[in-house]
Amino acid sequence: MPLSDIKIRNLKRKERPYKVSDSEGLFILVKVSGSKSWRFKYRIDGKEKLLVIGA
Template sequence: MPLTDVAIRNAKPREKPYKVGDTLGLFLLVQPSGGKLWRVKYRIDGKEKKLAIGIYPQVGLAEARRRRDAARELVAAGKDPGREKQREKVRSRIQAETTFDAIAAEFCQKRRRDGQKA
């Protein structure tokens, strides 16, 4: 049975973490501390994996379902959503490092290594 926003808000923490299931592999993990985390379960190459979607309430039910659908599309295309998420993090970090300061510092270090004064 699909989740509703009311059911999510009424999910109270217990002594141990527990799952409240939605549909198509999406579930809400309720932590003993009270945190509510969106996760999606999927299989790739015969192995079951889980992907973190976000934290409730920053990521609402509709957005969590959109992200689940995007992950399912990646699985259908033969790609691992977890690996793609890691690659995107690396891409954004590399892109953030290509500022003028980073390039100038790299240039100065290279000149010093080559024995030239910067």
């Protein structure tokens, strides 16, 4: 299920970093400090890669 702006704004920090999935490898990482960053996990030639898109 796609994330909406309201859902993203309401994400709160926890004791440990956690991921909230959007779709097909795209997710938001919520850190202990409360900062949020978009990340995209994908594969090229069987190797897993991680692209950090930004806040």
